[in-house]
Amino acid sequence: MRANCASARRARALLGTLVEIRVPASAQGERAVQRAFAAVERVHRAMSAQESTSDIARLRGGRWYALDPWTRWVVDRAEEVRIGTDGLFDCAACGYALDGIAKGFAVDRAVDALQSAGIRAGVVNAGGDLRVFGDAFEEVYVRPPQHPDRLIYIGRVRDAAVATSAAMLLVDPRPARRALRAAGATVIAADCITADALTKPCLLEPEQARQLAGRFCAHALVLGTHG
């Protein structure tokens, strides 16, 4: 999708952030975007830590039945990432808050909805967890957490997901917590759930970030505490 193509951009306030969807402008595109937002709303309802009726409340109560199948899928993926990162990513340690992974998952579901509605190219961005799909390259910028007034150009991506996490929002699952040496971590992966989940281990162990991401065929960029 080139910058000079007419595109439809829509946004909704979901998952505690602004979820933006951009597709080439068409009547079919508008319908597809509505379906994509419906998928994000389903993730919001099931996995929002704020909603007492969500699956998070069930998980915390040890009730593993009556979960949305999507929640089960996210919990399984979170477990895979926990094992693959030697426990550095651990939802259970944070009372099953799926915040560290649900946003990326929602982006993937939105992209699925768009693609199954016949949309060939677009961008879904949930407050900084974004995924680009289609043939065209998209330029991606990172906003450093400690300098929100700046943008770092990280390059052009195609058919990829980019997620960034800030150290100030992170919960360290390890018993002996150390001062973080990184301010932010950006991960580029094939899907957004993986990119989103991997930012946290990369922040905790910035020296190992490349290797941790490599286990998931992803790339990591770590932003230092000094900008």
Added chain:
Amino acid sequence: MDARWPVFLAAPAALTVPAAHATVYLTVEQAQQSLFAGASFTPVDLGRRERVWRVSTGDWFIVDQVLGKHELITYALGIDPQGRARGIEILEYRESHGGEVRDAAWRAQFAGKSAADPLQLDRDIRNISGATLSCRHVTDGVKRLLKLYESELRQR
């Protein structure tokens, strides 16, 4: 034509980039049609900041702004005669920071652009990863507008 003109026209293109970057998702009219397709809208002046319309369907349509973490968000709310939210649309998102303009890579997007190019397409920055922006204030804004309905609009 004077040979200096093309140079003069090309130069200001990079300078007219607004300091704050606005992304327009929907115009007021598009949001009205999105929430109440086919209806007509009559503005109602309450002497307040919010812009209010009475919808031909008996519902109400309100446009308001909230401040997020670093950004101003314009949104619209549809309210039915029972005072329930019919739907929310995000109209515009405006970043308060203009520092991006200083970033060389971002400025490079304007290389080769002239006054003939549709520069308004480049007014916003796309595809920014990081620094989660907060939309919780939209939720608070909706609550406030529902109260506004109860105090000012229900009896109209």
